[in-house]
Amino acid sequence: MSDVKRVLIVGAGIGGATAAYALRRHGIDVHCVEQAPKSSAAGTGICLLYNTVRALHSIDLAEPCLEKGLQFERFRQFDAQGNPIAVNPTQPGVGIRRPDLAQILEGAAVKAGVRLDFGVTVDEIMDRGDAVDVTFSDGRRGSYDVVVAADGAYSSTRRKVFGREFDPEFVGQSCWRFSAPRPAELDGFFLFRNEQGGTVGAIPTAKDSFYLFMLENSKEPMWMPDDQLHTLLKERFKGFTAPLIRDAIEQVTAPEQVIFRPFDVRLMPGPWWHRGRVVLMGDAAHAPTPQLTSGGGMAIEDAVVLAECLAAPGTAMQALEAYSLRRIPRVKRVWEASLQISRWERDDPLANADSTAALLLDTYRFLSEPM
Structure with a gap:
C-alpha cells in the first residue's frame, strides 16, 4: 500500500491537469494551484502523437480528444510552392486546439474531485522529511506527502528547490504561430521548405481548423512589438507561395491572431527528478524544442507514469x-x-532535410514503444 495520501500540484497546464486527474483515479487527495487568474483560452493547437493518445487511453481521456480534434496518419513534405517532395505514414495522432484540450483535462480533474485554485502561487516550500509544508500567496498553508512542480519551463517551484542554475536557455530559434480554417487536403502534418532555408509547418486541430508555424533563427532572443505581429508575420511568409499557406495568411488581419515565442530549453540531469519530496514533471523537467511536437505529449506521459x-x-x-x-x-x-x-x-536546413526527416520518423517509431 502506498504511503502517499495527499499531493499538491503546482501548475494546471497540460501536464498538471492530467496528473491531478490521474492521481484522483487512484484515490489520492489532490490540491492543484495555478498562477493564472482563470483557465486559459490562449494558444493555437497541439499535436498529440500516437504515444500521447495511448497514454490518454490508459486514463480514459482519449475519446474526448478524438471527438474535439482531428486524427491523422501522414507526414508530408513540400517545397515552398506546395509541390510534394515526400509522404510518410505515421502512427495515428490527433491535432487539437489547446483551449479544447485544456477544457477536457481541467474538466476531468474537477469532476474527479481535484481541488483546483486559480490565481494562487506558492510562496514558501519547507520539506520536513516526512511531509512538505507549503505557504501560498493568499496566506493559506498546507501539508502534503508530495509536491509536484508542473509549472512550466520557467518553473518557480524548480527554482525554489533546485536553484537558478537550471533555468532554461535560449536555443537560437523562435516560432511564429497562427490558426486558420482547415482546407480538406490538410490530412496530416505538412512541412514546407524554401530555398533560403525557411520552414513552415501545418497541423490540423479540428475538422474546421488548423495551425501554421514558422521557425526563425537568431543568435539572441528576439522581441516583437505586440501591435505589429500580423504585419511582421506576413513579411516572413513572403517566400512561401503554396496555396494552403497563402490562403491561410489572408485570414490574418489582426495582431491578436499571432503568437510569437522564443524557444528556451532545459533538460534536468539524472539520476533523479526529485529533491526530497518535491518532484519535477513536464516542461519543468524537460522543456524541449518543438520540432517533434512532443512537449505536451511527454508531459502527459509523465503524468500517467507519476x-x-x-x-x-x-x-x-x-x-x-x-x-x-x-x-x-x-x-x-x-x-x-x-x-x-x-x-x-x-545550420543548413536544405542540406540536412533528409537527415531531419529520418530522425523525426525514427523518433516517432521509438515513441510508439511502451512508456
Whole structure:
C-alpha cells in the first residue's frame, strides 16, 4: 500500500491537469494551484502523437480528444510552392486546439474531485522529511506527502528547490504561430521548405481548423512589438507561395491572431527528478524544442507514469525514484533528437532535410514503444 495520501500540484497546464486527474483515479487527495487568474483560452493547437493518445487511453481521456480534434496518419513534405517532395505514414495522432484540450483535462480533474485554485502561487516550500509544508500567496498553508512542480519551463517551484542554475536557455530559434480554417487536403502534418532555408509547418486541430508555424533563427532572443505581429508575420511568409499557406495568411488581419515565442530549453540531469519530496514533471523537467511536437505529449506521459508510481505499494521516496528511472531515459532520447533537428535547421536546413526527416520518423517509431 502506498504511503502517499495527499499531493499538491503546482501548475494546471497540460501536464498538471492530467496528473491531478490521474492521481484522483487512484484515490489520492489532490490540491492543484495555478498562477493564472482563470483557465486559459490562449494558444493555437497541439499535436498529440500516437504515444500521447495511448497514454490518454490508459486514463480514459482519449475519446474526448478524438471527438474535439482531428486524427491523422501522414507526414508530408513540400517545397515552398506546395509541390510534394515526400509522404510518410505515421502512427495515428490527433491535432487539437489547446483551449479544447485544456477544457477536457481541467474538466476531468474537477469532476474527479481535484481541488483546483486559480490565481494562487506558492510562496514558501519547507520539506520536513516526512511531509512538505507549503505557504501560498493568499496566506493559506498546507501539508502534503508530495509536491509536484508542473509549472512550466520557467518553473518557480524548480527554482525554489533546485536553484537558478537550471533555468532554461535560449536555443537560437523562435516560432511564429497562427490558426486558420482547415482546407480538406490538410490530412496530416505538412512541412514546407524554401530555398533560403525557411520552414513552415501545418497541423490540423479540428475538422474546421488548423495551425501554421514558422521557425526563425537568431543568435539572441528576439522581441516583437505586440501591435505589429500580423504585419511582421506576413513579411516572413513572403517566400512561401503554396496555396494552403497563402490562403491561410489572408485570414490574418489582426495582431491578436499571432503568437510569437522564443524557444528556451532545459533538460534536468539524472539520476533523479526529485529533491526530497518535491518532484519535477513536464516542461519543468524537460522543456524541449518543438520540432517533434512532443512537449505536451511527454508531459502527459509523465503524468500517467507519476500517478502509477505514487499509487504503487511503497514509500514516497521509492515512488519518486521509480518515476525518474522510468522517465529519464525515454525523455532524454526525445529531447536530444528534437534539439538535434533544431541545430540542423539552424545550420543548413536544405542540406540536412533528409537527415531531419529520418530522425523525426525514427523518433516517432521509438515513441510508439511502451512508456
